[in-house]
Amino acid sequence: MATEPANPRYRSERSHQAILDAALKLCLEQGFARTSVDAIAREAGVGKQTIYRWWPSKAAVLVEAINRRSAPSVDFPDTGDVYADLRDQMVAVAKFFQTTQSSTYREVIGAAQSDPAAAQAILDTLVNPRVQGCRRRLERAQRQGQIRADAALDDIVELIYAPLYYRLLMGTRPTTPEQVDDILNLVFDGLRPRTPSPR
Amino acid sequence: MATEPANPRYRSERSHQAILDAALKLCLEQGFARTSVDAIAREAGVGKQTIYRWWPSKAAVLVEAINRRSAPSVDFPDTGDVYADLRDQMVAVAKFFQTTQSSTYREVIGAAQSDPAAAQAILDTLVNPRVQGCRRRLERAQRQGQIRADAALDDIVELIYAPLYYRLLMGTRPTTPEQVDDILNLVFDGLRPRTPSPR
Amino acid sequence: MATEPANPRYRSERSHQAILDAALKLCLEQGFARTSVDAIAREAGVGKQTIYRWWPSKAAVLVEAINRRSAPSVDFPDTGDVYADLRDQMVAVAKFFQTTQSSTYREVIGAAQSDPAAAQAILDTLVNPRVQGCRRRLERAQRQGQIRADAALDDIVELIYAPLYYRLLMGTRPTTPEQVDDILNLVFDGLRPRTPSPR
Amino acid sequence: MATEPANPRYRSERSHQAILDAALKLCLEQGFARTSVDAIAREAGVGKQTIYRWWPSKAAVLVEAINRRSAPSVDFPDTGDVYADLRDQMVAVAKFFQTTQSSTYREVIGAAQSDPAAAQAILDTLVNPRVQGCRRRLERAQRQGQIRADAALDDIVELIYAPLYYRLLMGTRPTTPEQVDDILNLVFDGLRPRTPSPR
DNA sequence: TCTTAAGCGAGACGGTACGTCACGTCTTCTG
DNA sequence: CAGAAGACGTGACGTACCGTCTCGCTTAAGA
Numbered sequence: 001m002a003t004e005p006a007n008p009r010y011r012s013e014r015s016h017q018a019i020l021d022a023a024l025k026l027c028l029e030q031g032f033a034r035t036s037v038d039a040i041a042r043e044a045g046v047g048k049q050t051i052y053r054w055w056p057s058k059a060a061v062l063v064e065a066i067n068r069r070s071a072p073s074v075d076f077p078d079t080g081d082v083y084a085d086l087r088d089q090m091v092a093v094a095k096f097f098q099t100t101q102s103s104t105y106r107e108v109i110g111a112a113q114s115d116p117a118a119a120q121a122i123l124d125t126l127v128n129p130r131v132q133g134c135r136r137r138l139e140r141a142q143r144q145g146q147i148r149a150d151a152a153l154d155d156i157v158e159l160i161y162a163p164l165y166y167r168l169l170m171g172t173r174p175t176t177p178e179q180v181d182d183i184l185n186l187v188f189d190g191l192r193p194r195t196p197s198p199r
Numbered sequence: 200m201a202t203e204p205a206n207p208r209y210r211s212e213r214s215h216q217a218i219l220d221a222a223l224k225l226c227l228e229q230g231f232a233r234t235s236v237d238a239i240a241r242e243a244g245v246g247k248q249t250i251y252r253w254w255p256s257k258a259a260v261l262v263e264a265i266n267r268r269s270a271p272s273v274d275f276p277d278t279g280d281v282y283a284d285l286r287d288q289m290v291a292v293a294k295f296f297q298t299t300q301s302s303t304y305r306e307v308i309g310a311a312q313s314d315p316a317a318a319q320a321i322l323d324t325l326v327n328p329r330v331q332g333c334r335r336r337l338e339r340a341q342r343q344g345q346i347r348a349d350a351a352l353d354d355i356v357e358l359i360y361a362p363l364y365y366r367l368l369m370g371t372r373p374t375t376p377e378q379v380d381d382i383l384n385l386v387f388d389g390l391r392p393r394t395p396s397p398r
Numbered sequence: 399m400a401t402e403p404a405n406p407r408y409r410s411e412r413s414h415q416a417i418l419d420a421a422l423k424l425c426l427e428q429g430f431a432r433t434s435v436d437a438i439a440r441e442a443g444v445g446k447q448t449i450y451r452w453w454p455s456k457a458a459v460l461v462e463a464i465n466r467r468s469a470p471s472v473d474f475p476d477t478g479d480v481y482a483d484l485r486d487q488m489v490a491v492a493k494f495f496q497t498t499q500s501s502t503y504r505e506v507i508g509a510a511q512s513d514p515a516a517a518q519a520i521l522d523t524l525v526n527p528r529v530q531g532c533r534r535r536l537e538r539a540q541r542q543g544q545i546r547a548d549a550a551l552d553d554i555v556e557l558i559y560a561p562l563y564y565r566l567l568m569g570t571r572p573t574t575p576e577q578v579d580d581i582l583n584l585v586f587d588g589l590r591p592r593t594p595s596p597r
Numbered sequence: 598m599a600t601e602p603a604n605p606r607y608r609s610e611r612s613h614q615a616i617l618d619a620a621l622k623l624c625l626e627q628g629f630a631r632t633s634v635d636a637i638a639r640e641a642g643v644g645k646q647t648i649y650r651w652w653p654s655k656a657a658v659l660v661e662a663i664n665r666r667s668a669p670s671v672d673f674p675d676t677g678d679v680y681a682d683l684r685d686q687m688v689a690v691a692k693f694f695q696t697t698q699s700s701t702y703r704e705v706i707g708a709a710q711s712d713p714a715a716a717q718a719i720l721d722t723l724v725n726p727r728v729q730g731c732r733r734r735l736e737r738a739q740r741q742g743q744i745r746a747d748a749a750l751d752d753i754v755e756l757i758y759a760p761l762y763y764r765l766l767m768g769t770r771p772t773t774p775e776q777v778d779d780i781l782n783l784v785f786d787g788l789r790p791r792t793p794s795p796r
Numbered sequence: 797t798c799t800t801a802a803g804c805g806a807g808a809c810g811g812t813a814c815g816t817c818a819c820g821t822c823t824t825c826t827g
Numbered sequence: 828c829a830g831a832a833g834a835c836g837t838g839a840c841g842t843a844c845c846g847t848c849t850c851g852c853t854t855a856a857g858a
Contacts, residue, residue, distance in 0.1 A: 012830080033313035036818055038833095047831045052820065109368065110312025113305050114232035119370045127369060147390045155362075155381050156390065158371065162361035163354075169308065169368055170326060171318045172357065182354050190389025191346045191355060209808055209850060235839055246810040251841070408803050408855070431711035434844055436807095445805045450846065507766065508710025511703050512630035517768045525767060545788045553760075553779050554788065556769065560759035561752075567706065567766055568724060569716050570755065580752050588787025589744045589753065607824055607834055633813055644836045649815065 018044040019051055020065040027062060028100060032107035059111045059118035066105055067125045070096075076133035082141035083184060086160060089134065090180045093161070097168045097175040106168055131157055159187055210253065217243040218250055219264040226261060227299060231306035258310045258317035265304055266324045269295075275332035281340035282383065285359060288333070289379045292360070296367050296374040305367055330356055358386055409452070416442040417449055418463040425460060426498060430505035457509045457516035464503055465523045468494075474531035480539035481582065484558060487532065488578045491559070495566045495573040504566055529555055557585055608651065615641040616648055617662040624659060625697060629704035656708045656715035663702055664722045667693075673730035679738035680781065683757060686731065687777045690758070694765050694772040703765055728754055756784055 022043035026035040037058050041048040055061045073092060077085045096102055105126075112119035138153045147156070163183050167175045221242035225234040236257050240247040254260045272291060276284045295301055311318040337352045346355070362382050366374045420442035424433040435456050439446040453459045471490060475483045494500055503524075510517035536551045545554070561581050565573045619640035623632040634655055638645040652658045670689060674682045693699055702723075709716040735750045744753070760780050764772045 015830085031313060037820085038818070041831090045831080048833080049821080050830065107312045110309040112370075113309025113368065114230060123370060127371070131371075145392055148388075148392045151385060151390060152381060154372075155378075155385055158362050158365055159358070159382065159385055162365035163357050165369065166357055166361035166364050169312065170364065171311075171322060172326070172330075173353075179354075182351060183358065186350060186354055186358055186389075187385070188390045189347075190385075190391075191350060191387045192389075193344055193347050209806090211809070211849095214809075236841085237839070240810090244810080246808095246812095247841085248811090248843090249809065252808075408801095410803070410854095413804075429711060435846085436844065439805090443805080445803095446807080447847080448804065451803080505710045508707040510768075511707025511766065512628060521768060525769070529769075543790055546786075546790050549783060549788060550779060552770075553776075553783055556760050556763055557756070557780065557783055560763035561755050563763050563767065564755055564759035567710065568762065569709075569720060570724070570728075571751075577752075580749060581756065584748060584752055584756055584787075585783070586788045587745075588783075588789075589748060589785045590787075591742055591745050607832090609823090609835070612835075634815085635813070638836090642836080644834095644838090645814095646816080646837090647835065650834075 012050075015044065015046050015050055016054070019046055019054075019061060020068060022046075023058075023061045024065045024069070024101075024104070027104040027107070032058075032062065032104055032111065056117055057115060059108050059115055060121050062104060062108050063118065063121045063125050066108070069101075070126070074129050074133055076130075076137045078137060078140065082137065082144075082146045083188065085137060086134075087180060087184060090160065090164065090184070091177045093164055094175045094177045094180055097164060102168065109169065131161075134160075156187075160184075211249075214243065214245050214249055215253070218245055218260060219267060221245075222257075222260045223264045223268070223300075223303070226303040226306070231257075231261065231303055231310065255316055256314060258307050258314055259320050261303060261307050262317065262320045262324050265307070268300075269325070273328050273332055275329075275336045277336060277339065281336065281343075281345045282387065284336060285333075286379055286383060289359065289363065289383070290376045292363055293374045293376045293379055296363060301367065308368065330360075333359075355386075359383075410448075413442065413444050413448055414452070417444055417452075417459060418466060420444075421456075421459045422463045422467070422499075422502070425502040425505070430456075430460065430502055430509065454515055455513060457506050457513055458519050460502060460506050461516065461519045461523050464506070467499075468524070472527050472531055474528075474535045476535060476538065480535065480542075480544045481586065483535060484532075485578055485582060488558065488562065488582070489575045491562055492573045492575045492578055495562060500566065507567065529559075532558075554585075558582075609647075612641065612643045612647055613651070616643055616658060617665060619643075620655075620658045621662045621666070621698075621701070624701040624704070629655075629659065629701055629708065653714055654708075654712060656705050656712055657718050659701060659705050660715065660718045660722050663705070666698075667723070671726050671730055673727075673734045675734060675737065679734065679741075679743045680785065682734060683731075684777055684781060687757065687761065687781070688774045690761055691772045691774045691777055694761060699765065706766065728758075731757070753784075757781075 019040060023035070023040050026039055026043055035058070037048060037051055040058070040061070041051055051061065055064070077088055079085055108118070109122060112122055134157050135153050138147065138156055141147050142149060142151070142153070160183070164175050167173055218239060222234070222239045225238055225242055234257070236247055236250055239245075239257070239260070240250055250260065254263070276287055278284055307317070308321060311321055333356050334352050337346065337355055340346050341348060341350070341352070359382070362378075363374050366372055417438060421433070421438050424437055424441055433456070435446060435449055438444075438456070438459070439449055449459065453462070471494075475486055477483055506516070507520060510520055532555050533551050536545065536554055539545050540547060540549070540551070558581070561577075562573050565571055616637060620632070620637045623636055623640055632655070634645055634648055637655070637658070638648055648658065652661070674685055676682055705715070706719060709719055731754050732750050735744065735753055738744050739746060739748070739750070757780070760776075761772050764770055
């Protein structure tokens with residue numbers, strides 16, 4: 001993983017876990033920006049050096065911590081109905097974006113705007129694995145003729161998730177699960193007015 | 200405006216402009232995160248307190264500075280062809296997102312993730328005025344039957360701009376003007392496979 | 399007076415008094431060091447410039463304010479008994495040094511250590527007039543044979559008052575009126591052991 | 598010592614000395630009031646925090662620095678002739694008060710008028726050890742009958758040193774070594790006119 | 797009586813220094 | 828001898844005051 005050094009010789013698993021736990025806890029309590037590395041070390045009962053030994057930045061610690069918590073959600077469901085599967089997955093994301101924990105994720109993405117290494121870690125660890133899962137599901141749907149054959153899959157993935165991230169990061173409106181249907185309807189049927197067509 | 204105090208008595212216009220200029224210049228040279236308020240004050244030949252007197256944070260200064268530079272782009276074109284008009288505007292945004300200056304905007308949005316006041320300033324000053332322009336254009340198009348009557352306009356605005364912001368902020372891929380057509384095609388025609396329909 | 403400009407044309411007597419009152423009040427409440435010129439101006443309902451127009455420094459304001467309050471104590475008594483007269487005056491000084499107001503005086507002398515102009519104002523306005531009064535009284539006593547003819551009067555004045563100031567400024571011990579007799583006994587009779595002599 | 602924290606764990610001796618040296622140097626060059634903590638840190642090649650970690654104030658730093666320089670002068674001579682010994686010690690003090698370095702001491706005492714902790718440090722570190730030395734010398738002299746048996750020693754110590762401090766702090770006149778004899782003559786023989794007595 | 801120049805309250809201005817916080821590295825002692 | 832504890836150099840923070848300046852307004856002098 002991008003946030004891991006090559007050779008974790010002598011690495012203390014106890015300290016490792018304690019750091020991730022402490023980081024998440026403190027960010028939840030007071031926000032990522034107000035959480036210092038010193039505070040994480042103190043909370044984890046760990047020397048500051050131990051953190052700097054294994055992670056390049058505070059953001060990297062939280063990328064790993066968030067990933068550990070959200071690992072189960074990587075798998076993309078496949079019930080045969082791509083609309084329903086996308087809906088399920090997006091609702092899960094929308095619900096997460098409504099929780100308090102998501103603001104740690106939000107702040108980490110914010111910090112990554114000034115920290116290319118953190119940005120890369122987010123992509124590699126959190127975003128891309130899920131994007132790949134979605135892409136594979138869309139591929140199957142495309143092969144089965146459930147979505148247009150000429151649509152670029154990467155464009156579709158982004159078109160679907162972008163509105164959720166847009167609302168999260170720009171704060172235009174909260175991301176409620178109900179809005180997922182609005183998005184999917186638009187994305188599936190398009191903007192163009194049409195002669196009545198069977199769904 | 201959100202970043203302005205109620206009563207700018209005796210405010211020095213010279214200092215005001217010098218601060219905005221200095222802030223933009225330094226952010227362009229070394230990035231927003233590496234630009235300190237001290238440095239802006241020094242570059243502008245201004246006391247630090249003068250900055251804190253009129254703006255609540257470094258981010259707020261840059262919201263106003265960016266807004267001053269980009270004020271002309273608020274107007275949304277109306278040639279009668281909504282697809283072409285959206286395309287024009289999106290291409291302009293995509294081009295801006297490719298420039299070096301956009302990374303200041305990007306970092307300011309990043310900082311706003313930990314600073315609700317800055318987030319509000321971005322919405323009020325930069326985002327919402329342009330969103331309103333787009334929305335009004337879509338309303339006319341909807342009245343003229345160029346887009347579906349049952350589509351919620353706010354959803355459409357976000358569906359169109361979100362992919363550009365997503366790429367900007369998540370760094371998945373650069374936002375080239377060519378991709379604008381890919382997005383618009385998807386958005387207008389939808390994902391559903393279809394019997395040939397006239398464009 | 400040293401703290402007064404040459405030509406007080408148009409000077410507002412109301413403001414003048416308000417400044418002196420405000421300065422004394424604030425110093426009494428929170429100490430000289432914690433009292434800012436801004437605060438004095440605000441308390442006096444006066445523009446800051448008005449203070450700077452008439453006094454060179456915060457310390458100079460307080461020298462004048464203290465002087466106004468203590469003007470009556472300049473006169474040195476003359477009952478014919480120089481010992482008793484010195485005792486009276488020293489007791490008055492010792493009592494003042496025990497009051498809360500004296501710590502303003504103390505702090506002003508402290509500030510004068512880094513401000514030659516203030517030091518000069520203290521000498522000219524507060525110290526020297528009283529020293530001269532004491533000196534004149536000692537001169538008469540010397541002419542009347544109550545003190546040694548060969549003693550330098552300036553040395554005597556300092557020898558008498560220095561212990562009080564020493565205790566005030568060095569904080570070795572408080573200056574109680576009772577100690578005045580101890581000092582005067584020593585000063586009058588000297589350290590040398592002696593054959594019994596008539597008082 | 599009053600200016601030392603209880604437990605100097607891991608304190609860097611190199612930084613410690615560099616701070617004291619830098620503080621003295623800068624105060625000598627530009628005065629105590631014009632010397633900022635920033636400047637001391639810069640001159641010493643040390644972080645500002647390191648100063649604040651070990652001393653409560655700029656004044657406390659200089660109390661320790663002055664003490665380190667003047668440690669040798671604590672011992673009080675004892676040749677058997679108390680007048681001569683006092684004269685020696687007072688001349689040394691008077692000479693020091695004439696040097697440029699003494700104005701650092703003077704300004705520190707000034708600052709202590711608004712800083713009780715600094716005042717205490719001056720007493721504990723600089724004044725009281727020397728006062729005790731003087732007091733012990735006077736005790737011996739008193740036992741040997743060189744000074745009056747009924748004189749309070751603390752009063753004598755202050756009576757002797759106070760005029761020197763008075764001149765230093767009130768700026769009435771410089772403290773020349775010649776004046777020491779004038780003071781001592783007065784103090785030993787007293788003010789009272791007398792029948793010729795053998796010295 | 798009417799200018800007119802000043803003093804005036806208010807407070808913004810360019811600055812300096814403050815004392816604190818967090819960073820990422822280095823050092824010391826302890827288990 | 829690895830790791831906790833935390834001191835270190837660095838640098839930015841946001842605040843407090845400094846002494847000067849720029850505003851309109853009031854006020855008293857002299858034309």
